Amino acid sequence: MIFEHEIPSNSRLYFSKSAKLKREIENICANKLIELGFNEIVTPYFSYHQQEIFNDSRSLIRLNDSDNSEVSLRADSTVDVVRIVTKRLKSQDIKKWFYIQPVFYYPTIEQYQVGAEIIDGSFLDVAKSAIELLNILKIDSIFQLANIAIANLLINKYNFNIEDIKTINLQKILSSNYNWIESLVKINRVEDLQDLSIYPDDIAAELLKLTDVAKELDYKNILISPLYYAPFKYYDSLVFKSFSKNSIFAIGGTYNIKGVKGAGFALYLDTIIAKKM
Numbered sequence: 001m002i003f004e005h006e007i008p009s010n011s012r013l014y015f016s017k018s019a020k021l022k023r024e025i026e027n028i029c030a031n032k033l034i035e036l037g038f039n040e041i042v043t044p045y046f047s048y049h050q051q052e053i054f055n056d057s058r059s060l061i062r063l064n065d066s067d068n069s070e071v072s073l074r075a076d077s078t079v080d081v082v083r084i085v086t087k088r089l090k091s092q093d094i095k096k097w098f099y100i101q102p103v104f105y106y107p108t109i110e111q112y113q114v115g116a117e118i119i120d121g122s123f124l125d126v127a128k129s130a131i132e133l134l135n136i137l138k139i140d141s142i143f144q145l146a147n148i149a150i151a152n153l154l155i156n157k158y159n160f161n162i163e164d165i166k167t168i169n170l171q172k173i174l175s176s177n178y179n180w181i182e183s184l185v186k187i188n189r190v191e192d193l194q195d196l197s198i199y200p201d202d203i204a205a206e207l208l209k210l211t212d213v214a215k216e217l218d219y220k221n222i223l224i225s226p227l228y229y230a231p232f233k234y235y236d237s238l239v240f241k242s243f244s245k246n247s248i249f250a251i252g253g254t255y256n257i258k259g260v261k262g263a264g265f266a267l268y269l270d271t272i273i274a275k276k277m
Contacts, residue, residue: 008108012270022112022273026100029114029133029267036129038098038116043080045104046071052257053079053232059105073104076232078264081117082257095119117264123238123254124216126263130250131219133267134242139275141249143219144241146228148253149206150184154227157202166229173227187224190214209238240265247271 007013014022030040046065050072051057060072074080077099085097098116105111114133118125134141154160164172174182180198187193193211196204207226214222230239230253239253249272252265 010109012102012110012112014273018273018277021276022269025137025269025272025276026114028136030098030100032133032136033098033114033116033129036096036132038096039094041081041085041097041099042101043074043077043084043099045074047074047080049079049083050075053234061104061106074101075103075105077101077103077113077115077266078117078232078234078255079257081115081264082119082260082262085117085119086260095121112269113266114269115264115266117262119260119262121263123263124213126252126265127213127217127240130240130242130252130265130267131217134249137272139242139249139272140221141242141244142221142223143217144223144225144228144243145210145214145217146225146230146239146241147206147210147237148228148230148235148239149209149237150203150226151229153202153206165227168227184226187226189224190222192224206237213238244275247275249275 034040046063048069048071050060053076054060060075062070062072065071081097081099085094096116096118098114100114102110102112116126116129131143151165155162155165158176158178160173160176163169170185173185180200180203183198184203190211193207196207199207210224210226214224228239228241230251234255234257235253236256237254240251241248242250248268250265250267252263254263255261
């Protein structure tokens with residue numbers, strides 16, 4: 001029996017204090033992003049291209065348009081923002097965009113986000129912008145840095161199992177015959193990246209990218225995680241995650257979407273609001 005006051009599980013309801021807090025946070029973020037040179041965009045709730053986001057498209061909520069073509073509710077904003085600004089706004093030389101809108105996952109998961117994308121942008125640009133928002137919102141978190149290229153090298157060149165990398169199955173990973181893998185697994189601080197000579201040249205080159213960006217970021221709690229595998233398949237190199245215990249506040253990184261390179265991030269508003277209530 002469904003009571004009149006019930007809402008679907010994992011959907012969102014804000015009222016009174018929480019609704020006011022949500023609006024305040026959105027306004028703070030919008031004003032800061034405009035100050036940083038971003039322009040606002042609001043994309044449709046429905047999309048033809050969401051299947052390009054996830055390795056497993058079962059997360060999508062699928063429907064059909066008037067021509068019976070398959071569409072889905074927006075489960076991620078990055079792909080649609082990139083497509084719209086590069087295909088529909090060709091004449092405009094605007095590279096920096098932000099959005100404040102929800103995304104939806106199967107079966108009834110609803111998640112509000114503040115996100116930003118920079119076409120042809122750098123990882124440092126979006127990481128620093130995200131940190132500015134986290135600081136202004138007074139979110140104390142661990143800022144995790146990773147490089148998806150390392151995980152892809154382990155899988156595609158060094159024959160590690162993709163599921164072992166995704167789940168960080170240390171027992172399986174450490175059972176390999178590579179004498180450098182234990183050192184790679186143990187990396188968690190910038191200081192652990194001082195000597196890269198023990199690694200193969202391709203792994204060392206990707207670790208050096210982590211070293212360079214970590215030195216440029218002004219954040220008190222940075223964690224280096226070479227084996228982290230981001231859930232979105234468009235990420236291709238450096239990524240970050242802001243979290244505390246089981247709460248994720250932000251995710252971002254560099255990407256390549258149909259030949260369009262850029263960098264972006266999303267702040268998870270619902271997690272931030274819950275922390276402040």
